[in-house]
Amino acid sequence: MVDLPLADLAWIGFAVFLGGALRGFTGFGFAIAATPLLSLVLAPAQAVAMVLLLGLCIGLTDLRAALTRSHGASVAPLAVGMAAATPLGIMALALLSAAHARLAIALVLVVATAILISGFRFRRLPGRVPAAGLGALSGLFNGLAAMPGPPVIAYCLALPLPVADIRATMMLYFLGTSTVGLATALASRLVGPAEVLGAAIAFPALFVGARTGALAFRHASERAYRLVSLLALTGLTLVVAARSLVDLLG
Structure with a gap:
């Protein structure tokens, strides 16, 4: 990851931010948006592994709020x-x-x-x-x-249901699917130090994107x-x- 050109790292940040913003607004869509965009500069398996790691991280960040409003x-x-x-x-x-x-x-x-x-x-x-x-x-x-x-x-x-409850319900469900998917990826040895490092580097962009989407949701x-x-x-x-x-x- 650290050897990637600056333009590729910027693209990864953009892809993760965009996916995070969509998820923050709707409660779903991080993988939908981020995976194909990341696959333009990363190997598909590496992109999927990073999306699973990031999906779990942002899901855990929002877990308390999701539990409060989910059905x-x-x-x-x-x-x-x-x-x-x-x-x-x-x-x-x-x-x-x-x-x-x-x-x-x-x-x-x-x-x-x-x-x-x-x-x-x-x-x-x-x-x-x-x-x-x-x-x-x-x-x-x-x-x-x-x-x-x-x-x-x-x-x-x-x-x-109120849209806030719908959004929280999907957030909680997709936290579960990210957990299962990541466990499968770990068992298949698709997640290694490079993917963990990549997820760590990209997480700030995801966090900012998710918070931007959540702010937009509160005003929508x-x-x-x-x-x-x-x-x-x-x-x-x-x-x-x-x-x-x-x-x-x-």
Whole structure:
């Protein structure tokens, strides 16, 4: 990391700041924004390892605030469903290529995003069984393509809760996914001294970005929050769809 050109280090700082600002505002999106940008100057595995380390660090920084406002009755079944179904997604990779898996995820995202854009909201809080089912879908996505977030983002945005509670719920959930992902990366020896050093160097940019996003959230209307969140989800949908098509056609 210390041997990288100054321009590359500046780009890493920008990518981490941008991802942190998006997460600070919406409660999600750090990995969505930071990983592809970091991959422009770092090896993909190194970028992912740094994002996992940084995601855990910022999640722990915000843990107290997330616990205060999060909807625990939704987080618990989501997490249980995700943990239970992730091995099934991994096994399904034997039957479905990564490109086809991403295409399936993109199609699900298109439907979910269209439903949210139409203004759909749950009239009352879903029970534990539907939440666990969404968590299981998240786990399948995690096993198939290391993407546990999209179903949970769409689900949380449809909950009949104040946006501060929705944001905190996603922060708490993604702290859990970062923890599981980092444990897997450590077991696979994808995290070494270089990645830890890189995360340490980049953390101030992440912290400033997250605080900037949080400040913007405190001054934003519910309509603005939902608009930015839907734009981020739409951007994720387009990226996943484009990558799957490139892989399939290539």
